[in-house]
Amino acid sequence: MQPNAQKTTATVLQVGPMPPFVEGPLHEEFNVLRLPDAEVEKFLATNSGQVGVVVTTSVTGVDAHLMRALPELRAIVNFGVGFDKIDVHTADELGVVVSNTPDVLTDCVADMAVGLLIDVARGISASDRFVRRGDWLQGSYPLGTRVSGKRVGILGLGRIGLAIAARLEAFGTTVAYHGRRRVADVTYPWHESLTDLAENSDFLIVAVASNSATAGIVSAEVLEALGPKGYLINISRGAVVDEAALVDALVQQRIAGAGLDVFAHEPYVPQELLNLDNVVLAPHTGSATAETRQDMADLFLTNLRQFVNEGTLSTPIS
Ligand code: DGY
Numbered sequence: 001m002q003p004n005a006q007k008t009t010a011t012v013l014q015v016g017p018m019p020p021f022v023e024g025p026l027h028e029e030f031n032v033l034r035l036p037d038a039e040v041e042k043f044l045a046t047n048s049g050q051v052g053v054v055v056t057t058s059v060t061g062v063d064a065h066l067m068r069a070l071p072e073l074r075a076i077v078n079f080g081v082g083f084d085k086i087d088v089h090t091a092d093e094l095g096v097v098v099s100n101t102p103d104v105l106t107d108c109v110a111d112m113a114v115g116l117l118i119d120v121a122r123g124i125s126a127s128d129r130f131v132r133r134g135d136w137l138q139g140s141y142p143l144g145t146r147v148s149g150k151r152v153g154i155l156g157l158g159r160i161g162l163a164i165a166a167r168l169e170a171f172g173t174t175v176a177y178h179g180r181r182r183v184a185d186v187t188y189p190w191h192e193s194l195t196d197l198a199e200n201s202d203f204l205i206v207a208v209a210s211n212s213a214t215a216g217i218v219s220a221e222v223l224e225a226l227g228p229k230g231y232l233i234n235i236s237r238g239a240v241v242d243e244a245a246l247v248d249a250l251v252q253q254r255i256a257g258a259g260l261d262v263f264a265h266e267p268y269v270p271q272e273l274l275n276l277d278n279v280v281l282a283p284h285t286g287s288a289t290a291e292t293r294q295d296m297a298d299l300f301l302t303n304l305r306q307f308v309n310e311g312t313l314s315t316p317i318s
Contacts, residue, residue, distance in 0.1 A: 010308045011050040016060025022297045044069045061085020067094055075307045079300045081105055083317055084210040084237055099303040099313040104295035105287035110163035112286040113235045116259025117203055119280045120231055121145040126277040148172030153201030156208025157183045198225035210237035220245035223255055231257045235286045238264035247272050261286050
């Protein structure tokens, strides 16, 4: 905050924890109330009329019940690009605008997708465990799978999907994609059917946004089509994949392996996956670098300042 600057008078409701480098400026510059974990109705009975803006994260989100309980709510400012935990239909109905933090995390999330792909194909994490256990003394590590020359299928060729495609082309793979419609100005082949894309992919990468239309679309049938030599990589959301079907496919070796940064019920990971060496697990850290999280914080604060001062958002979701 600038010296002598006054806190703005708008009341901001914080829903869920924020990273420490966001909490500082947020509480210094704005009148912030925190939604308590308990006695929420009591809190709302006293404070609901003051709240004009809610701030939250992609992990916590805001449901319809809370939005409807805040009669003066005008904006939801989200830290994170994914807004699957924000009931955007209710926000729309109530005339509440929503912002997220796009673009600044695209490169890091794309790096993560490529990292998981190479890790699971070459067994980097598993061979690290092999070396640490002393197993090298008994013999060599099993052979991995070559990446170059392989077919990558991307589900969701948005900003992140395109960044993944550009990276993987440099590894000598071919790229095709599936989405609801063709993406303009790209030459990658489009598959109208996801099953068809899976059938023609060695690596199927999930990069599509999670919403009611994409819930569970990576189904048992899609995994069957990917087949025993195919790998699934997911850096989007666990909800896009039928997780029970994925676990079955991995346990029964009906697909070759998976690299997963996201799960259906985070932070819980299906127990069966913990013992599989052909699965690389990450704790939803696609955007988790110091530089990117700082960029996300800056964009989040830009949106909040701009809404409070001018009534507009720098990166509204639509
Ligand atoms: C995002 O910003 O949506 C990332 O997945 C972190 O939650």
